[in-house]
Amino acid sequence: MLEFSDCTILHGTELEPYECKRFIVEQDTIRAIELGQPCDRLEKGTLVLMPALYNSHTHIGDSCLPDGATGMTLEQGFFRPEGYKYRELAKRSREEHLSHITAHLRYMARTGTIAHLDFREQGVYGSQLLRQASEAVGVRSVILGQFNDLPFTAEQLTENRAELSEAALQELEAMLAIADGFSESTINDLTDTAWQQIRQRTEQHHKLRAIHCLENAGYREVSLAIAGRGDLERALDVYDPHLIIHATVANDEEIAMLAKHQCNVALNPRANANLGLPLPPIAALLESGTNLLLGTDNGLLNSPNLWAELDFTYKVAKSQFGDALRPDPTAILKMVTSNIRPVLGGDAYGALAVGLPADFTVLNFHQGHLRASQNILASVVTRVTPEDVWMTIRQGKVLYRDPRASSLED
Ligand SMILES: [Zn+2]
Numbered sequence: 001m002l003e004f005s006d007c008t009i010l011h012g013t014e015l016e017p018y019e020c021k022r023f024i025v026e027q028d029t030i031r032a033i034e035l036g037q038p039c040d041r042l043e044k045g046t047l048v049l050m051p052a053l054y055n056s057h058t059h060i061g062d063s064c065l066p067d068g069a070t071g072m073t074l075e076q077g078f079f080r081p082e083g084y085k086y087r088e089l090a091k092r093s094r095e096e097h098l099s100h101i102t103a104h105l106r107y108m109a110r111t112g113t114i115a116h117l118d119f120r121e122q123g124v125y126g127s128q129l130l131r132q133a134s135e136a137v138g139v140r141s142v143i144l145g146q147f148n149d150l151p152f153t154a155e156q157l158t159e160n161r162a163e164l165s166e167a168a169l170q171e172l173e174a175m176l177a178i179a180d181g182f183s184e185s186t187i188n189d190l191t192d193t194a195w196q197q198i199r200q201r202t203e204q205h206h207k208l209r210a211i212h213c214l215e216n217a218g219y220r221e222v223s224l225a226i227a228g229r230g231d232l233e234r235a236l237d238v239y240d241p242h243l244i245i246h247a248t249v250a251n252d253e254e255i256a257m258l259a260k261h262q263c264n265v266a267l268n269p270r271a272n273a274n275l276g277l278p279l280p281p282i283a284a285l286l287e288s289g290t291n292l293l294l295g296t297d298n299g300l301l302n303s304p305n306l307w308a309e310l311d312f313t314y315k316v317a318k319s320q321f322g323d324a325l326r327p328d329p330t331a332i333l334k335m336v337t338s339n340i341r342p343v344l345g346g347d348a349y350g351a352l353a354v355g356l357p358a359d360f361t362v363l364n365f366h367q368g369h370l371r372a373s374q375n376i377l378a379s380v381v382t383r384v385t386p387e388d389v390w391m392t393i394r395q396g397k398v399l400y401r402d403p404r405a406s407s408l409e410d
Helices: 060-064 074-078 084-089 094-110 123-137 154-159 166-178 192-204 217-227 231-238 252-260 269-274 282-288 306-321 329-336 338-344 376-382
Strands: 002-011 016-026 029-038 047-051 053-059 113-120 140-145 181-184 208-213 243-246 264-267 291-294 360-364 389-394 397-401
Touching (some): 002 376, 053 329, 060 123, 192 208, 192 231, 252 282, 282 306, 291 338
Parallel strands (some): 140 181, 264 291
C-alpha cells in the first residue's frame, strides 16, 4: 500500500488542483482520495500528485547517438536508406543497443514518464529489442514497428500501384505479433495499395496505426506529385491512422481536416525547432478542437524530458495567440496526460480518480523555488524540472524514487 496525506492533487481529467487530505493506493489501483478545498496557489510547501506523463512520439532506438545529427539536415540525418541514423543503428550490437535503450527508459521514469509511443525502426528485431528493455524497466513502451528495409523501389513508389510482397507481409505479421501497431516515416514511403493492406491487417489484429505527416512542405509536395493530393489527405483516406505526428506546416485547410476527422495529433516543437523547421501552429490547432499530444521525437535530437517540451510548447503557444492570456496551462498539461485516452483506451487514463490505475507522478513543491507558487498549473508546466520529480509510479509500482524520499510503503 502507498499512502500520502496533506498534499495537493491535480484531480480528474481536467487536472483540477485540490488540497488532498489522503490519497491511498492498494496494489495497482487508487483506492481512496479525500479531497479538501480547491487550491490554485500555495501558501506553504507540499507534494503535488499528478497523473504520470505519456510521451506520444519517441524514437528511443537512436538515443544511443545523442546530438549525433548536429549540423545535418532532416534528410541527411534521418531518411532511409542512407541517413546517418540508419547507418549508425545498423552498426550497434544487440547488447550495446539494449543498454542505451534501457538507460533512456530509466531516464523517462526519473522524469515522471510512465509510457511512450515509440516509432521503432529495424523491423522485427527493433520491436523485440524495445519490448525486452521495457519489460526490464517497467515503463510501458507502446511499440509502433516499421519495416527494416523499404519494400519498394523509387519507380514503384512513383507508379503508386504495387502491392506488398509476400516477404513484406510476413515481416508485417511478425512485427504485429510483438509490437502494438505500425508506423512509417511518411506516407510517401509506401504505395496506396500497401497502406490499404496494412490498414486491413492492423484492423484484423486490433493494432494501432500511426504516421508522420506535414513535418515539412516536402512531405506534401512529394505526395501531390505521386497521388495528386497532399500527404495528410492521403493518409486519412488510405490508412485511417489513430495517431498523426508533426503537423508542423499544416495550413488552415489541413487543420480543419484534422479537426473534422477528430484526429489525435502529437506535436514536438523542440524537435522541429532543432531541425530548423517552422514551429507547429499550436494555437490554431488548440482552437480547432483537435486532440493534441506531445512527444520528444528522436533520442538523438532531444532528451525524452517532457518538462522541457511542456515549457517550450506553452510559451510558443502564448506567442502564437499573441495576447499572453491564452492558452490556459491546463490545456498544455493535458497533452501529456488525459488527452492520451482517445489514442490508447484500455487502462490509459492520464487522470487521477478513485478506481483508476495508480499511474502518477509526485512533485516536490516543498523546495524553495516552488513552494510559493501562485499558479500551480503554470508552475508545473513551466518551472518543474527532472530534479523536482519525487516519485514516479505505474500501476502502483514505484519506477523512480528520489533518493531523499523516505519509504512510504508498508
Ligand atoms: Zn517520428
